[in-house]
Amino acid sequence: MQVPSGILADKLGPRLLVTICMIVASVGSVLFSLADTVTTAFMARVLVGLGLSAVLVPSYKALTAWFSTKRYVMATSIVISVAGLGGVVAGSPLGWLSEQIGWRGSFQVIAGMTFATAILVWLLVRNKPQDFNLPAVEPTRTPAGPVKSMPIGQSFGTILGSLDFWLMAVWFFFNGAILFSFAGLWSGPYFMQVYGMSKTTAGNFINIFSFGWIFGPLLFGWLATRFPSNSRILGGSMSGMALLCLWIYLRNGSMAVIELYTFNTLFGLLGAGPAGVCFAAVKERFPLQIAGTATGLLYVFPMAGSALYQPLAGAILDRSGHLKSGLGAEDFSILFIVYVVSCALAGLAGFMLHRKNTAEIDLMAGAPATE
Numbered sequence: 001m002q003v004p005s006g007i008l009a010d011k012l013g014p015r016l017l018v019t020i021c022m023i024v025a026s027v028g029s030v031l032f033s034l035a036d037t038v039t040t041a042f043m044a045r046v047l048v049g050l051g052l053s054a055v056l057v058p059s060y061k062a063l064t065a066w067f068s069t070k071r072y073v074m075a076t077s078i079v080i081s082v083a084g085l086g087g088v089v090a091g092s093p094l095g096w097l098s099e100q101i102g103w104r105g106s107f108q109v110i111a112g113m114t115f116a117t118a119i120l121v122w123l124l125v126r127n128k129p130q131d132f133n134l135p136a137v138e139p140t141r142t143p144a145g146p147v148k149s150m151p152i153g154q155s156f157g158t159i160l161g162s163l164d165f166w167l168m169a170v171w172f173f174f175n176g177a178i179l180f181s182f183a184g185l186w187s188g189p190y191f192m193q194v195y196g197m198s199k200t201t202a203g204n205f206i207n208i209f210s211f212g213w214i215f216g217p218l219l220f221g222w223l224a225t226r227f228p229s230n231s232r233i234l235g236g237s238m239s240g241m242a243l244l245c246l247w248i249y250l251r252n253g254s255m256a257v258i259e260l261y262t263f264n265t266l267f268g269l270l271g272a273g274p275a276g277v278c279f280a281a282v283k284e285r286f287p288l289q290i291a292g293t294a295t296g297l298l299y300v301f302p303m304a305g306s307a308l309y310q311p312l313a314g315a316i317l318d319r320s321g322h323l324k325s326g327l328g329a330e331d332f333s334i335l336f337i338v339y340v341v342s343c344a345l346a347g348l349a350g351f352m353l354h355r356k357n358t359a360e361i362d363l364m365a366g367a368p369a370t371e
Helices: 004-014 013-034 038-053 057-068 069-089 092-124 150-158 161-193 200-227 230-250 257-272 274-286 287-317 329-352 358-365
Strands: none
Touching: 004 013, 004 057, 004 150, 004 287, 013 057, 013 092, 057 069, 057 287, 069 200, 069 230, 069 274, 150 230, 150 287, 161 200, 161 230, 161 257, 161 274, 161 329, 161 358, 200 230, 230 257, 230 274, 230 329, 274 287, 274 329, 287 329
16 A cells, blocks of 8 residues: 555645545444454455555655755654554553553554544644745745656656665665564564563564664654754664664674674664654655655555565575474574574665765756756
């Protein structure tokens, strides 16, 4: 849904799209809470996924109009941090709520909160400052009068014909691949089988990734406002991830507890932290009226990386033949080497990005050029 949501955000505006999608998600949550068959539960979950999948990209589309390029990176980073906080709340607090009112009641509460948020979005949010009779945040990038919608074919040609887009796509592909395949899936088996942790102890270690997801974007958003080079931040962060993966490869199975805590903290910070910087690079490089389409196309790549690397990691571990008897440290070694190489490629793509002149970008869309 990332590409369609980006196109729709450019055509319909983020306010209407986010409102509709959150209502769809709330309806799906209610239906799931009432489901008495697997088929009904399945279709209800599809509705939830359909609704929530088309919220992030339109939100970023709205932020492009409400924040200048310098402040946009912090705005997107805050959104990512709040999403990370939601992941933490979905753990123990949601478990407590389920114990109090049951899982059906919990989903009904979530549905009510989601529906209320949709109404607040419709009442309080506008697509751009001009809808509140306020001046444009970046008047030099905003054409006077009505803005013509760029045809979809031209939008795709502008975006996919950009080398910078593909460099960002490579960076985001490997970033999502490594972050979600290890922190999101295989770290649990690694901690339990290699270090002999219980499920509870391993879960506590995995939670450290979530805290990196919360605070990492804020840290990188702050850095980006002081060191505005996208390439150095994106390239440097994935180079740091390469060193981290090399560290766990060299110390595979031998890390002390303090090392594991340190590794997980840095992995979460470097993995989730720079995402807002990458989204900000999109705003700098494409006309504002196709910002949604560009963001949606870009966001396909971390999802694709996650989808490909999770089974790839499983296939690598399958080859050991030890899945049933128990995986050892040496069984993960090849996986960590794959991570090192992937991070290095992403870091190289990040360093190859070059700073853009927004005047050149806006001339493509008919906006007035500035010095």
